[in-house]
Amino acid sequence: MAATTYPERINRALDYIQQHLDQPLSLEDVARVACFSPFHFHRIFRFQTGEPLNACIKRLRLERAVTLMTQRRPAGPRNAASLTEIALACGFGSSTDFSRSFKQHYGVPPSQFDVAGFRRHQRERWQDYVADSDHRHLLDGLPPGENPDHFAVTFRDLPPRTVAYRRIHNSYREGAVTTAAAELLAWAESRGLADGQWLGYTWDDPEVVPPEKCRYDVGLEVPPITALPDGEVSRLTFPAMTVAELELRGGIDLEMRALDWLYGTWLPSSGCVPTDEPCFEAWIGRPFAHGMEHFELRLQLPVTRA
Numbered sequence: 001m002a003a004t005t006y007p008e009r010i011n012r013a014l015d016y017i018q019q020h021l022d023q024p025l026s027l028e029d030v031a032r033v034a035c036f037s038p039f040h041f042h043r044i045f046r047f048q049t050g051e052p053l054n055a056c057i058k059r060l061r062l063e064r065a066v067t068l069m070t071q072r073r074p075a076g077p078r079n080a081a082s083l084t085e086i087a088l089a090c091g092f093g094s095s096t097d098f099s100r101s102f103k104q105h106y107g108v109p110p111s112q113f114d115v116a117g118f119r120r121h122q123r124e125r126w127q128d129y130v131a132d133s134d135h136r137h138l139l140d141g142l143p144p145g146e147n148p149d150h151f152a153v154t155f156r157d158l159p160p161r162t163v164a165y166r167r168i169h170n171s172y173r174e175g176a177v178t179t180a181a182a183e184l185l186a187w188a189e190s191r192g193l194a195d196g197q198w199l200g201y202t203w204d205d206p207e208v209v210p211p212e213k214c215r216y217d218v219g220l221e222v223p224p225i226t227a228l229p230d231g232e233v234s235r236l237t238f239p240a241m242t243v244a245e246l247e248l249r250g251g252i253d254l255e256m257r258a259l260d261w262l263y264g265t266w267l268p269s270s271g272c273v274p275t276d277e278p279c280f281e282a283w284i285g286r287p288f289a290h291g292m293e294h295f296e297l298r299l300q301l302p303v304t305r306a
Contacts (some may be wrong), residue, residue, distance in 0.1 A: 009034040010048045011167050011234040014188070014215075018203060019276075021061050021091050044107075049169070052197055059213075062105050064276075065098070066208045069115050071273065083110050083169040119207040126206040130172045138253040141247060142260035144268075149254065151261050152243045153270075156300070162237045163199060163219040164188070171202065171216035181218045181287045188220050197221040198287045200297075201278035218287060242279060243300035251293055263299055272303040 013034040017025060030053065045053045068086045089099030095146035102110045106118075127139045144147075164187075166180040177200070188194040199219040206214055224237070244266070246258050259279070267274065280300040283289075290296060 006044065008234045009036065010045060013045065014049075015234075015236050017057055017060065021057075021064055021276075022089050023091060025057050025091070057091075058101060059105070061092065062102060063204070063208050064155050065102065065110070066113075066115065066118070067205060069110065069113070070119065070208075084125075086110075094244060102206075106268045117253060122207045122210075126153045126172070126211045129211040138251070139256055142264070143291045144264040147261055147265060149257055149261075151246055151258055151266070153246060153262070153266055156243050156245045158241050159235060159241060159266060160240050161197075161221050162235065163217075164193075164222045164233055164235050165199075165219035166199075166233060167218040168216045168218070170212045171212045172206075177216055177218060178288055178292070184218050184220060184233065185286065193220060193222055194286065198283040198285075200281035200283070200287065203278055241275065241302045242304065243280070244272065244303050245301075246299045247297075249284075249294075249296045251295070255295060255297075255299070258299055262299065267301075267303075270303075271306055273306050275302040275304055277302040 012214050013030050016030060016033040027042060028038045028246065030045075031038045034041060034045075036044060042053050045056075049056060051059070065086050068089065069083075083098070084095040087095045090098070090099035092101065099109045099111075100111070102108075106113060123139075123141060131139055164184070168176045168180050171177055171277045185194060187198070197220070199221065201219065202214060202216045205212040219236075222235075244262065246262065248254055248258055262279075279302070281295075282298040282300050284296040284298065
């Protein structure tokens with residue numbers, strides 16, 4: 001198989017890891033998904049991603065744990081989620097293993113971790129990373145309880161969706177996402193698929209994950225029978241899901257306020273909990289059809305009733 005297909009095969013491995021973080025993940029199993037021999041896979045994975053397989057799995061589990069810790073509240077549907085339950089939900093064999101790994105990574109055990117303070121710090125770092133001083137304010141957070149834009153959620157049931165995608169690592173680099181979108185658009189136009197539903201979604205919360213580690217997919221819904229993508233275009237099938245949906249037409253500041261309101265104000269009182277699927281940007285038309293200053297899309301947060 002040509003070397004140009006290596007990124008697609010590594011993406012398959014990363015998709016498998018992301019979907020099975022709560023389960024044992026052996027080198028042999030992940031290598032099999034990527035169609036590599038176990039003997040060579042760990043070297044190829046490290047070269048393609050910049051970190052060893054076991055380190056990547058542990059980091060993703062810890063980042064998911066921080067996200068779940070964010071969702072723990074003094075009252076409400078997540079109240080029963082103890083640190084032990086979070087540890088098991090993230091694939092750690094015991095609370096002791098979780099606590100030891102967490103302290104090694106974050107400097108303190110999970111019981112002493114200031115989740116809110118950590119998220120504030122990470123957001124400030126993310127703002128510095130992606131915006132200059134003249135535009136940094138567009139990424140300011142919206143305080144919980146505020147809704148100056150009068151956002152309102154509608155629920156929508158979506159069937160299983162097969163998505164052809166280009167994945168961008170270190171996705172906040174200038175031009176990285178628009179370049180990938182243009183490449184996928186050219187791929188889709190050559191196959192008569194370009195007028196389907198375009199999607200964007202990030203696998204990583206920049207208030208939890210360092211911006212240089214964040215991954216973003218530019219995707220396009222395709223028929224399940226579409227031939228396997230070639231080169232660096234990958235394919236993933238999302239299950240049927242219920243999403244909380246917001247339609248947006250405006251700039252990046254509007255989208256940031258919408259995300260803050262969705263997670264910080266609406267979700268805690270909604271009676272819903274988010275699933276492990278990413279929050280989608282479902283583009284109205286083709287991606288970046290209005291440039292980088294104006295977006296027309298629907299935010300789709302996958303949820304379940306608590």
